[in-house]
Amino acid sequence: MSNIIEIKNVTKEFKVLNRREGLRGSLKDLFSRDYRIVRAVDNISMSIRQGEIIGYLGPNGAGKSTTIKMMTGILEPTSGEILVGGNVPYKDRTKNAQEIGVVFGQRSQLWWALPLIESFKILKDIYGVSDEDYNSMIALYKSLVDIEPLLHKPVRQMSLGQRTLSDILAAFLHNPKIVFLDEPTIGLDVSMKSRIRTLIHELNQVKNTTVILTTHDMGDVDALCQRIVIIDKGKMLYDNDMEHLKGFFGSYRTLKIRMNGDLKQLAGTIQRELPDFSVSADDEWISILVDEERSKVMEVLNQLQRSYEIRDMQLEEISTEEVIKKIYEEGVQ
Amino acid sequence: MKRKGLGFYLRIYGKILAQDLKSKMSYRADFIISTIGMIFTNIAGFISFWILFQNFPSVGGWSYYEMLFLYGFSLVSLTPVQCFFDNNWSLRMYVYSGDFIKYCFRPINLFFYYQSEVFDIKGLGQLAFGIGTLAYSWSRLGLDFTPLMLLKMIIFLLTASLIMIALQNAAAATCFWIQNSFYVLDLVTRFKDYAKYPITIFSPVFRFIFTFVMPVAFIAYYPSFVILRPDEVPLLSWLSPLIGVLFFWLSYKIWMKGAMSYSGTGS
Amino acid sequence: MNLKKYITLTRAGMIESLQFRLGTLVIIAGNLLYLIVVYFLWKAIYASAGTDTVNGMTFSDTLIYLVLATALFNFMEMYIVWEMGRSIQSGKIALDLLKPMEYRRYMFWSYSGSFVTQFFFTFLPTFIVVAAVTQGAIHLGFNLLFFVISVVMAVSINYSIDFLVGTICLYTESIWGINIMKQVIVTLLSGATIPIAFFPEPLKTIVYFLPFQSIYNAPLSILLEGHPQPLALLATLGLQLFWCITMTILSRLFWKASLRQITVNGG
Numbered sequence: 001m002s003n004i005i006e007i008k009n010v011t012k013e014f015k016v017l018n019r020r021e022g023l024r025g026s027l028k029d030l031f032s033r034d035y036r037i038v039r040a041v042d043n044i045s046m047s048i049r050q051g052e053i054i055g056y057l058g059p060n061g062a063g064k065s066t067t068i069k070m071m072t073g074i075l076e077p078t079s080g081e082i083l084v085g086g087n088v089p090y091k092d093r094t095k096n097a098q099e100i101g102v103v104f105g106q107r108s109q110l111w112w113a114l115p116l117i118e119s120f121k122i123l124k125d126i127y128g129v130s131d132e133d134y135n136s137m138i139a140l141y142k143s144l145v146d147i148e149p150l151l152h153k154p155v156r157q158m159s160l161g162q163r164t165l166s167d168i169l170a171a172f173l174h175n176p177k178i179v180f181l182d183e184p185t186i187g188l189d190v191s192m193k194s195r196i197r198t199l200i201h202e203l204n205q206v207k208n209t210t211v212i213l214t215t216h217d218m219g220d221v222d223a224l225c226q227r228i229v230i231i232d233k234g235k236m237l238y239d240n241d242m243e244h245l246k247g248f249f250g251s252y253r254t255l256k257i258r259m260n261g262d263l264k265q266l267a268g269t270i271q272r273e274l275p276d277f278s279v280s281a282d283d284e285w286i287s288i289l290v291d292e293e294r295s296k297v298m299e300v301l302n303q304l305q306r307s308y309e310i311r312d313m314q315l316e317e318i319s320t321e322e323v324i325k326k327i328y329e330e331g332v333q
Numbered sequence: 334m335k336r337k338g339l340g341f342y343l344r345i346y347g348k349i350l351a352q353d354l355k356s357k358m359s360y361r362a363d364f365i366i367s368t369i370g371m372i373f374t375n376i377a378g379f380i381s382f383w384i385l386f387q388n389f390p391s392v393g394g395w396s397y398y399e400m401l402f403l404y405g406f407s408l409v410s411l412t413p414v415q416c417f418f419d420n421n422w423s424l425r426m427y428v429y430s431g432d433f434i435k436y437c438f439r440p441i442n443l444f445f446y447y448q449s450e451v452f453d454i455k456g457l458g459q460l461a462f463g464i465g466t467l468a469y470s471w472s473r474l475g476l477d478f479t480p481l482m483l484l485k486m487i488i489f490l491l492t493a494s495l496i497m498i499a500l501q502n503a504a505a506a507t508c509f510w511i512q513n514s515f516y517v518l519d520l521v522t523r524f525k526d527y528a529k530y531p532i533t534i535f536s537p538v539f540r541f542i543f544t545f546v547m548p549v550a551f552i553a554y555y556p557s558f559v560i561l562r563p564d565e566v567p568l569l570s571w572l573s574p575l576i577g578v579l580f581f582w583l584s585y586k587i588w589m590k591g592a593m594s595y596s597g598t599g600s
Numbered sequence: 601m602n603l604k605k606y607i608t609l610t611r612a613g614m615i616e617s618l619q620f621r622l623g624t625l626v627i628i629a630g631n632l633l634y635l636i637v638v639y640f641l642w643k644a645i646y647a648s649a650g651t652d653t654v655n656g657m658t659f660s661d662t663l664i665y666l667v668l669a670t671a672l673f674n675f676m677e678m679y680i681v682w683e684m685g686r687s688i689q690s691g692k693i694a695l696d697l698l699k700p701m702e703y704r705r706y707m708f709w710s711y712s713g714s715f716v717t718q719f720f721f722t723f724l725p726t727f728i729v730v731a732a733v734t735q736g737a738i739h740l741g742f743n744l745l746f747f748v749i750s751v752v753m754a755v756s757i758n759y760s761i762d763f764l765v766g767t768i769c770l771y772t773e774s775i776w777g778i779n780i781m782k783q784v785i786v787t788l789l790s791g792a793t794i795p796i797a798f799f800p801e802p803l804k805t806i807v808y809f810l811p812f813q814s815i816y817n818a819p820l821s822i823l824l825e826g827h828p829q830p831l832a833l834l835a836t837l838g839l840q841l842f843w844c845i846t847m848t849i850l851s852r853l854f855w856k857a858s859l860r861q862i863t864v865n866g867g
């Protein structure tokens with residue numbers, strides 16, 4: 001299959017103003033300014049095939065949105081090459097825009113005051129979608145989600161979940177080759193999240209649309225992505241299959257135990273006893289991430305049973321969330 | 334992909350406008366209060382004008398009714414900017430909050446797409462007020478009313494509108510570079526209030542500035558000559574349609590350049 | 601009263617308003633241009649009038665009045681209505697109401713920082729330039745003291761009016777309409793653009809009975825009158841004090857009553 005997106009050695013630098021602190025600093029800024037260069041994206045390369053769903057991950061400020069802006073043609077790379085569906089996005093912004101769809105989790109791109117169906121009709125004209133394609137798309141939507149109640153509701157009266165759903169439908173309406181989704185499930189409740197994930201999955205299956213997903217929610221990644229790309233501080237840390245990712249830290253397992261008392265406090269004490277492993281606690285469980293190459297889970301459990309009364313336990317394979325966290329913290333060896 | 338022509342854009346605008354008007358009608362209170370506000374503004378403007386002329390019979394050789402004509406002319410020529418380009422006022426908010434980026438992903442002209450979002454119906458009240466003032470002073474001045482005069486009038490009103498639109502675009506676009514661009518926009522808006530005065534009252538330096546740098550003289554003064562004093566039309570009046578188009582094009586370029594340079598930096 | 605927390609707010613406001621270098625320059629340039637227009641306009645008006653004194657004001661009286669009125673206007677303009685309207689619509693008002701300071705007071709002190717910067721960056725330089733250029737047209741004596749007192753009351757009256765109008769935004773979404781009506785009325789009837797001395801008779805009397813002239817006309821007439829009649833001075837200041845108290849009480853009561861109604865209705 002051919003590559004729909006081709007990124008070669010792309011770098012993007014910004015000039016940033018250093019603001020001085022305090023009242024005196026502001027007075028100084030009035031007369032002289034001091035800039036520094038920030039490299040938001042640093043020599044990144046990747047190829048993406050038609051129909052893939054890619055999780056594009058990284059901590060805040062890692063350079064994710066800068067990369068997406070370059071792929072959508074809003075930003076020109078400082079150096080390197082980008083080809084999206086054969087176009088150079090920055091040079092042919094409008095031509096490129098015809099082939100892509102974009103959704104920002106919190107920012108609706110629909111007409112605020114208009115009912116959804118009217119927004120769809122305007123988009124149909126803007127993208128020059130034929131009646132036939134439009135009708136079959138609406139029919140597809142109707143088969144996937146219950147959109148009837150949404151169609152005649154102005155966007156401003158929708159809940160965040162309904163709005164996100166509408167935005168996703170609008171982004172797919174002209175059957176683009178690529179859809180960029182920026183935190184599509186942010187702020188949504190569990191059932192809405194799962195509805196949205198199913199919808200994205202179905203649309204990808206039926207239309208073979210390439211989906212590039214940036215998110216902080218590992219639930220999205222687990223449910224949708226076959227491949228993930230991780231960047232931090234502008235540099236690419238990882239680019240491979242989900243399977244491979246887990247294999248990376250395959251010797252890791254999570255031991256979850258339940259005890260009486262304040263779990264947060266106990267987790268702190270245990271962490272001191274087991275300095276090699278990362279220990280954390282939530283409302284129900286204390287989780288210990290054990291590297292089995294160092295010591296077996298059973299040994300750790302035995303050691304803990306000597307000093308604590310353990311009421312319950314579970315053993316889990318490492319979660320995507322923990323893998324990603326480890327990659328942010330330690331990088332890929 | 335085929336190129337998108339004027340017809341395409343007009344059709345899209347028409348659709349958005351029709352839908353927008355439909356939804357506006359459901360917010361009647363807002364519509365009524367805004368309209369009253371607009372009427373207030375116009376009445377107050379007229380009262381200021383009237384107070385001045387209570388004290389002074391003429392200004393710089395222009396009589397009361399001639400000045401009234403200039404005043405009406407400026408009101409009418411300011412209507413399009415009010416009706417079609419009012420979203421310029423929100424620009425700095427979109428830019429500040431980062432929401433502006435949502436306009437950048439459509440396969441149509443960014444400037445058009447942004448401005449098409451808002452149609453400000455209040456401007457129509459000003460249009461009515463302006464036409465009334467124009468008609469009244471027209472008859473008081475005893476000017477002819479022929480199809481040719483009407484045609485000239487329409488062409489030169491459009492010219493004047495283009496200039497004001499250009500000024501506002503350029504002023505609004507400053508928000509892409511500076512933070513409190515509200516003052517710039519506010520300043521330009523205040524300046525258009527001076528469009529109704531004859532430029533001859535200024536010293537040569539400022540005549541130059543108001544003609545070529547801040548071209549407010551084209552909003553009423555130069556175009557009005559063609560109707561008001563057909564015997565002494567200066568060359569600049571005849572050139573004003575061209576100048577209008579030129580300024581509009583420049584402001585559009587500035588706006589687009591700002592939009593492109595901005596959308597990179599905001600997160 | 602804990603003075604420190606007010607000073608902290610003032611200081612934060614000062615830092616914020618200094619953040620914008622270009623903004624400051626734009627304001628200064630804008631005012632200069634505006635004043636130039638005012639200068640030429642009134643020069644032409646006086647030239648056409650044929651007499652040196654109109655309604656007891658010479659050309660230089662009028663000019664000094666208008667220059668200082670503009671400086672005062674920049675110093676006092678607060679955009680309170682917009683801010684209140686926005687935070688009411690966005691729901692941010694709920695957070696502001698939780699602050700351990702009465703909302704009306706909180707808003708005022710948040711703005712006090714920009715009062716201070718605006719005073720030093722626009723009003724004071726303007727005043728010094730005007731006093732130097734006109735050499736003696738402004739009497740520098742006790743009237744300065746009364747002027748300062750008068751300005752303090754003017755700030756308070758202006759704020760109360762803004763707050764009162766801002767409160768209306770609890771009832772309607774039409775911020776634009778509400779704000780423009782306020783702005784138009786205050787600017788015209790306060791004498792900010794045309795000295796009240798020029799108003800024709802019945803209108804002049806009406807305006808003197810309204811609170812608006814206490815904002816610009818009162819302090820400026822105190823400043824420009826070198827040797828005032830003690831009685832006249834007392835009358836002006838007394839009237840200001842009356843409006844100062846009345847408007848404070850009115851705006852407070854209206855806010856309280858409105859807020860109660862809104863909380864009861866769960867608006």
